[in-house]
Amino acid sequence: xxxxxxxxxxxxxxxxxxxxxxxxxxxxxxxxxxxxxxxxxxxxxxxxxxxxxxxxxxxxxxxxxxxxxxxxxxxxxxxxxxxxxxxxxxxxxxxxxxxxxxxxxxxxxxxxxxxxxxxxxxxxxxxxxxxxxxxxxxxxxxxxxxxxxxxxxxxxxxxxxxxxxxxxxxxxxxxxxxxxxxxxxxxxxxxxxxxxxxxxxxxxxxxxxxxxxxxxxxxxxxxxxxxxxxxxxxxxxxxxxxxxxxxxxxxxxxxxxxxxxxxxxxxxxxxxxxxxxxxxxxxxxxxxxxxxxxxxxxxxxxxxxxxxxxxxxxxxxxxxxxxxxxxxxxxxxxxxxxxxxxxxxxxxxxxxxxxxxxxxxxxxxxxxxxxxxxxxxxxxxxxxxxxxxxxxxxxx
Amino acid sequence: xxxxxxxxxxxxxxxxxxxxxxxxxxxxxxxxxxxxxxxxxxxxxxxxxxxxxxxxxxxxxxxxxxxxxxxxxxxxxxxxxxxxxxxxxxxxxxxxxxxxxxxxxxxxxxxxxxxxxxxxxxxxxxxxxxxxxxxxxxxxxxxxxxxxxxxxxxxxxxxxxxxxxxxxxxxxxxxxxxxxxxxxxxxxxxxxxxxxxxxxxxxxxxxxxxxxxxxxxxxxxxxxxxxxxxxxxxxxxxxxxxxxxxxxxxxxxxxxxxx
Amino acid sequence: xxxxxxxxxxxxxxxxxxxxxxxxxxxxxxxxxxxxxxxxxxxxxxxxxxxxxxxxxxxxxxxxxxxxxxxxxxxxxxxxxxxxxxxxxxxxxxxxxxxxxxxxxxxxxxxxxxxxxxxxxxxxxxxxxxxxxxxxxxxxxxxxxxxxxxxxxxxxxxxxxxxxxxxxxxxxxxxxxxxxxxxxxxxxxxxxxxxxxxxxxxxxxxxxxxxxxxxxxxxxxxxxxxxxxxxxxxxxxxxxxxxxxxxxxxxxxxxxxxxxxxxxxxxxxxxxxxxxxxxxxxxxxxxxxxxxxxxxxxxxxxx
Numbered sequence: 001x002x003x004x005x006x007x008x009x010x011x012x013x014x015x016x017x018x019x020x021x022x023x024x025x026x027x028x029x030x031x032x033x034x035x036x037x038x039x040x041x042x043x044x045x046x047x048x049x050x051x052x053x054x055x056x057x058x059x060x061x062x063x064x065x066x067x068x069x070x071x072x073x074x075x076x077x078x079x080x081x082x083x084x085x086x087x088x089x090x091x092x093x094x095x096x097x098x099x100x101x102x103x104x105x106x107x108x109x110x111x112x113x114x115x116x117x118x119x120x121x122x123x124x125x126x127x128x129x130x131x132x133x134x135x136x137x138x139x140x141x142x143x144x145x146x147x148x149x150x151x152x153x154x155x156x157x158x159x160x161x162x163x164x165x166x167x168x169x170x171x172x173x174x175x176x177x178x179x180x181x182x183x184x185x186x187x188x189x190x191x192x193x194x195x196x197x198x199x200x201x202x203x204x205x206x207x208x209x210x211x212x213x214x215x216x217x218x219x220x221x222x223x224x225x226x227x228x229x230x231x232x233x234x235x236x237x238x239x240x241x242x243x244x245x246x247x248x249x250x251x252x253x254x255x256x257x258x259x260x261x262x263x264x265x266x267x268x269x270x271x272x273x274x275x276x277x278x279x280x281x282x283x284x285x286x287x288x289x290x291x292x293x294x295x296x297x298x299x300x301x302x303x304x305x306x307x308x309x310x311x312x313x314x315x316x317x318x319x320x321x322x323x324x325x326x327x328x329x330x331x332x333x334x335x336x337x338x339x340x341x342x343x344x345x346x347x348x349x350x351x352x353x354x355x356x357x358x359x360x361x362x363x364x365x366x367x368x369x370x371x372x373x374x375x376x377x378x379x380x381x382x383x384x385x386x387x388x389x390x391x392x393x394x395x396x
Numbered sequence: 397x398x399x400x401x402x403x404x405x406x407x408x409x410x411x412x413x414x415x416x417x418x419x420x421x422x423x424x425x426x427x428x429x430x431x432x433x434x435x436x437x438x439x440x441x442x443x444x445x446x447x448x449x450x451x452x453x454x455x456x457x458x459x460x461x462x463x464x465x466x467x468x469x470x471x472x473x474x475x476x477x478x479x480x481x482x483x484x485x486x487x488x489x490x491x492x493x494x495x496x497x498x499x500x501x502x503x504x505x506x507x508x509x510x511x512x513x514x515x516x517x518x519x520x521x522x523x524x525x526x527x528x529x530x531x532x533x534x535x536x537x538x539x540x541x542x543x544x545x546x547x548x549x550x551x552x553x554x555x556x557x558x559x560x561x562x563x564x565x566x567x568x569x570x571x572x573x574x575x576x577x578x579x580x581x582x583x584x585x586x587x588x589x590x591x592x593x594x595x596x597x598x599x600x601x602x603x604x605x606x607x608x609x610x611x612x613x614x615x616x617x618x619x620x621x622x623x624x625x626x627x628x629x630x631x632x633x634x635x636x637x638x639x640x641x642x643x644x645x646x647x648x649x650x651x652x653x654x655x
Numbered sequence: 656x657x658x659x660x661x662x663x664x665x666x667x668x669x670x671x672x673x674x675x676x677x678x679x680x681x682x683x684x685x686x687x688x689x690x691x692x693x694x695x696x697x698x699x700x701x702x703x704x705x706x707x708x709x710x711x712x713x714x715x716x717x718x719x720x721x722x723x724x725x726x727x728x729x730x731x732x733x734x735x736x737x738x739x740x741x742x743x744x745x746x747x748x749x750x751x752x753x754x755x756x757x758x759x760x761x762x763x764x765x766x767x768x769x770x771x772x773x774x775x776x777x778x779x780x781x782x783x784x785x786x787x788x789x790x791x792x793x794x795x796x797x798x799x800x801x802x803x804x805x806x807x808x809x810x811x812x813x814x815x816x817x818x819x820x821x822x823x824x825x826x827x828x829x830x831x832x833x834x835x836x837x838x839x840x841x842x843x844x845x846x847x848x849x850x851x852x853x854x855x856x857x858x859x860x861x862x863x864x865x866x867x868x869x870x871x872x873x874x875x876x877x878x879x880x881x882x883x884x885x886x887x888x889x890x891x892x893x894x895x896x897x898x899x900x901x902x903x904x905x906x907x908x909x910x911x912x913x914x915x916x917x918x919x920x921x922x923x924x925x926x927x928x929x930x931x932x933x934x935x936x937x938x939x940x941x942x943x944x945x946x947x948x949x950x951x952x953x954x955x956x957x958x
Contacts (some may be wrong), residue, residue: 082613106599109612118599121506124513127599204797204813211903214914251416254820254904260789263615264423265798284615390729394906405758406768409751409834413779416831419793420856467690474686482687487881488942489694492935494888496702500912500931504701528697536840536885540878544847562664576843582777583839590781592895604784611899612755619793622786626778633774638902 006215053315056168057152063323067099069316075102076317079118079129084283086275086304087176087337088273094333095324101317111136112216124312130318131308135216139170139305148307151319153326162372163303173325174275174339175303176292177370178224179361182275184289186268193295194228194242197269203250205337207257207267210241212385220302222389223373223381228298233373236381237388241251244392253295254323273302276363278338282360284376294366301370304341328352342368416625424619428552438621445606446633453603454632456519460526463579464534468525469577473569475592476547490535493528498593501525506598522600525589533583541576574596578640582633589629688888702935706929721929733906734933740822740907744829748890749883751830752837756845759838773842776835783832784895790868791828795819818903829893831887840885844878861939874925884945888938908934 036088052069052246070076074096083089085108092103106127112134119142122128134142142148143165150168153159163172183192187205193196197206209217226232226239246252249288257267259280270277274294281290306325324330331341336357347353373381418456424436440446493501505525509515527534547569554564570577592604607625611618712718724730759769782790794801795812796819805812814902818824848871856866894909905909913929 023567061718082609084613088830107596108609110596114597117503117597121503121510121597122513122516122599124510125517127517158601211910211914214903253819254679254901255792256902258612258618258785260611260618261614262794263794266792266796390732390906399761402758402761402764406764409755409758409772412830412834413775415801416787416790420790422800423789423793442911444798456895459906467693471687471690474683478686481727484946488939489698491884491888491938491942492698492702494697494885494892494938496705496931496935498703498894501701504704505697507704508696508700510951511864524697528694531694531698532885532888533836533840538879540840540881541843544843575846579773579777579839579843583780583836586777586781590783592784595869607784608895618785618789622782622790625786629781630741630774630778633777637770637774639675654756 009382015038016370024348033096051113054148055315055319056150057103057156058154058323063154064321067324070101070314070320071099073101073314073317075104075314075319077104077106077127077130077313079106079132080108081105081133082108083181084279085337086334087279090336091325091330091333094329095321097367098324099320101320111214113197116142116145116147119309119311120145121329126311126313128311130305130312130314131321133173133304133306134170136170136305136375137382138171139307140375142307143167143169147310149310149312149315151308151322153322154373155343155346158343159326160342160345162374163305163342170305170307171326173306173390174302174334174341175301175370175372176222176273176275176339177299177301177367178271179274179277179292179294181262181270181272181280182266182291182293183262183265183270184291186265189257190293190294191269191295193299194225197246197251198249199251200249202269204253205267206246206251206269206271206272207253207255207261209273210256211389213389216302217273217276218384219385220273220300222385224271224295224298224300225280226298227300227371230294233371233377234380236261236384240385240388240392249392262290275337275339276358278362292362294362296369299366299370301367301372303372306341314373335361397506402611406417407648411614417623420619420622424616424623426616436616437624440610440617440620440624446521446621449585449603449606452601453589456522456526456602457585457632459520460588461584461588461602463523464527464530464584465577465581467579468531468534468538469570469573470540470565472535473565474548476539476542486535486627490532492637493531497624498529498591498597501528502594502597518599521597522602523600525594526584526591529591529594530587533587534580537576537580537583538573538629541573541579545569545572547572574640574643578636585636586629589625666834682855693768700863705928705931706711706935708925709924712929713925721774722932723927724926725820725933727928729906729958730911730930730933733908733911733930734937735906736906737891738937740826740829741887742839744826744890745883745886748830748833748886749828749879751948752834752882755834756838758840760842760845769842772838776838779835779840780832783893785899787828787831787896788899791819791824791831795824795827820904822905825900825905829890833890836889837882837886839884841878846873848874873952877949880945880948880952884941887941891938892932893931 039248050059050065052066058066080094081088081092083092092105095101096103097388104127106129107118110118112132114132115129115132116138119128119132132140132142139148146290148169152168153171156164156168156171159171163175165171180191187202189201191199191202196202208221209215212218214221221241222239223231223233223236225242226236229238229242231238243252247254253266255261255268257270257272261267262280263284274292277290278294281292284290308315308318308322308324325334326343328343328347331347332352332354334341335344335347335353338361342349425434437544473484475486502525505521506516509521515521550568550572551564554568557567590604592608595602596605596608603625607618607621610621675766699943709721710717710719712720741754755772758764759772791799794803799819802812819828852870853866856870861869892909894913897905897907897915898910899909901907903914912927912934914932915924915930
């Protein structure tokens with residue numbers, strides 16, 4: 001990820017109404033909002049008889065109709081999409097340029113739970129997110145709570161079955177595996193596999209991305225360790241025990257491995273999603289030198305899911321956004337951010353992946369052994385972590 | 397010649413405050429393998445989002461100061477003057493914002509105002525909420541200041557000269573607790589400039605939201621921003637203090653007789 | 656109205672309150688009506704929402720299970736840790752703040768020092784979250800400025816077992832906003848200790864110690880106690896800083912609530928409500944203790 005993508009190019013929202021003109025702004029807002037709300041969905045969401053707010057697919061219409069409906073709506077609200085996470089910065093800016101629709105990107109570091117909450121708290125307002133990118137268990141919860149609208153993108157059939165909801169309320173967008181990232185400035189001999197982490201030379205250097213009871217990234221790290229230590233998709237306990245051991249011998253640094261912490265040497269060995277670690281590697285460009293490995297003995301895959309909000313502020317734009325993400329162009333943007341797109345196999349089969357990009361990625365063999373848990377397995381493992389992480393690792 | 401103990405404590409305090417800032421500064425200037433440079437600062441200061449979000453937070457801060465003062469000064473005065481029995485209740489209420497987690501407060505407020513959706517997306521909701529969040533500090537500060545002056549005597553004196561309640565409050569009481577109002581304003585400004593949870597939950601892009609985001613994604617950005625935000629907020633405070641001195645706010649003046 | 660009921664309840668125990676009128680002229684209630692109305696809408700209602708949620712089950716019925724679950728060791732431990740950190744940093748912060756504030760306004764110290772201290776404190780009181788965590792990592796982290804300095808001077812604190820990511824480290828970090836808060840809150844009170852009183856007491860032959868014992872401390876005590884409570888509450892409710900520093904490795908109630916409500920893995924809002932309810936109970940208890948101490952202090956003042 002180039003630094004340039006962090007600056008300027010990305011337009012984050014701005015609804016700035018001066019508080020001192022609150023009276024005027026309230027009137028103005030009232031007018032705008034009631035205009036948008038009065039009709040349930042914006043009237044411009046209807047084109048030649050099709051109400052995009054209710055559309056469950058393109059329904060035979062050409063994409064251009066959706067595009068013009070979206071353009072009439074005028075904007076797109078997205079949430080929890082950091083620019084350097086799976087290349088969302090480029091995804092957003094490309095979408096904006098391509099269709100001339102302004103993208104308001106809110107709360108980039110919100111969690112999946114916060115995204116679902118936003119869908120209900122902000123319902124009926126002009127800030128209602130149009131689409132979300134959440135972890136699978138939250139996708140299921142969101143469907144249950146009626147937060148999403150079903151939609152099948154044009155390329156629906158090429159999304160793997162195990163990554164999508166049969167009723168099309170949510171669908172996996174990209175996946176990654178857990179990897180090791182090592183700041184070579186502080187660690188000259190990077191660990192290659194899970195058992196290496198127990199070596200005394202790594203004392204006070206190993207870290208995961210937060211608390212596994214709350215962060216999907218950290219949770220996956222524990223699970224990947226479990227796979228390597230004799231556990232399975234049905235048994236995450238060896239992973240918890242492994243990290244309890246690391247903490248006891250002092251190898252585990254009890255803090256989050258934010259990029260700043262990796263760079264300043266507080267967490268020089270960072271266990272994170274591969275697309276994050278690879279993103280840092282290319283962003284830092286040797287400064288500091290950063291090596292990324294996928295530990296072979298325990299490879300856990302995790303995917304995130306797209307879903308369209310049932311009360312989207314701009315339903316046509318929301319659907320266009322999904323069509324864009326799942327187009328070849330969108331999926332390759334994910335890959336350029338080192339996140340394997342859901343339709344990766346399909347793209348490989350049709351030879352759509354640029355060679356230069358393929359060269360930057362870790363070898364396919366590293367991903368061959370990736371195991372993806374089912375929703376039931378995830379729920380069970382999460383409960384185990386909730387119950388055991390505190391007592392075993394924190395000693396509380 | 398100041399007493400030795402005073403010098404020692406001031407030095408200790410100064411060291412404790414300044415060393416972490418120095419450490420942050422040092423990290424913010426590290427741009428490369430061994431180099432020191434200002435590239436981190438340049439990229440931050442040139443960011444559109446930075447300027448937008450900072451100004452937005454500043455505006456929220458000013459709004460909160462105004463609303464909070466308008467609400468709290470008369471209230472504190474009234475309670476002290478007429479109904480001190482209510483003090484316990486008010487003290488408990490004033491501590492409440494500290495314990496109700498901002499997350500819960502935001503969810504509750506969002507739910508309550510969901511029938512007026514336009515309010516939820518208007519920045520005014522943040523000002524309304526921030527008055528509550530700063531309540532413990534504004535109340536404490538104003539109450540301490542009020543009790544330190546002889547408001548009873550002042551009130552009676554002014555009343556005997558025929559002043560109405562508003563005149564008393566604005567021209568007799570307020571000038572005397574001006575130092576407290578100023579202290580309360582400082583606290584409010586910095587609290588608002590640092591409040592993250594509420595703003596992020598309602599998807600507003602305030603300065604702290606921006607800082608958290610940069611801290612989670614950029615290597616040196618957090619340190620740079622930390623210092624910039626510190627410096628800028630300090631300038632804002634100094635601005636308020638300067639305005640205060642221009643209007644002639646001094647220490648609480650000597651009063652008639654002891655407390 | 657609730658205000659009148661409260662008032663009646665208090666008036667049943669008229670200890671030391673003979674001078675205060677019992678009958679409340681209606682105009683007086685009107686004076687505080689705006690405040691109570693504002694607070695009712697924006698604070699009481701959301702809090703009630705929370706309290707109700709604490710006793711609600713997933714399906715919506717009444718249950719005390721959420722609250723009893725709090726007695727499980729990991730939640731109890733979170734409360735204990737939070738109270739411990741808050742208590743330590745409240746006391747240390749209050750004393751440190753009192754001395755620094757007093758130092759700043761003592762004889763011979765130039766006026767601009769007070770001004771500098773008060774404005775700086777205004778900013779530092781809200782320096783929290785990621786920036787503060789990073790500042791202390793840069794200072795006392797494994798490769799921190801102070802750590803290396805101490806190592807050069809022969810004191811390897813990490814070898815001695817210290818780590819920033821511990822209760823001690825978190826407390827040291829908390830002081831960074833507790834100290835300035837205390838300074839800001841106690842300065843006006845210290846101003847209230849008129850210089851003339853020092854002189855008057857000295858004129859009457861009182862020693863420094865006697866001044867403090869009979870005049871200074873009694874006047875200071877109510878505000879000092881109030882500040883202690885404020886600092887305690889401030890530390891107790893801190894979320895961004897412990898999260899940024901320890902990311903859940905230290906069992907702190909606010910971080911726990913955040914993880915329950917906002918987690919990426921599981922979500923249980925009722926448990927979050929129950930945890931928050933527990934926080935309110937603890938603070939209510941603190942206020943109660945404070946009330947007792949306050950009455951003691953006021954009696955001391957009256958003598």
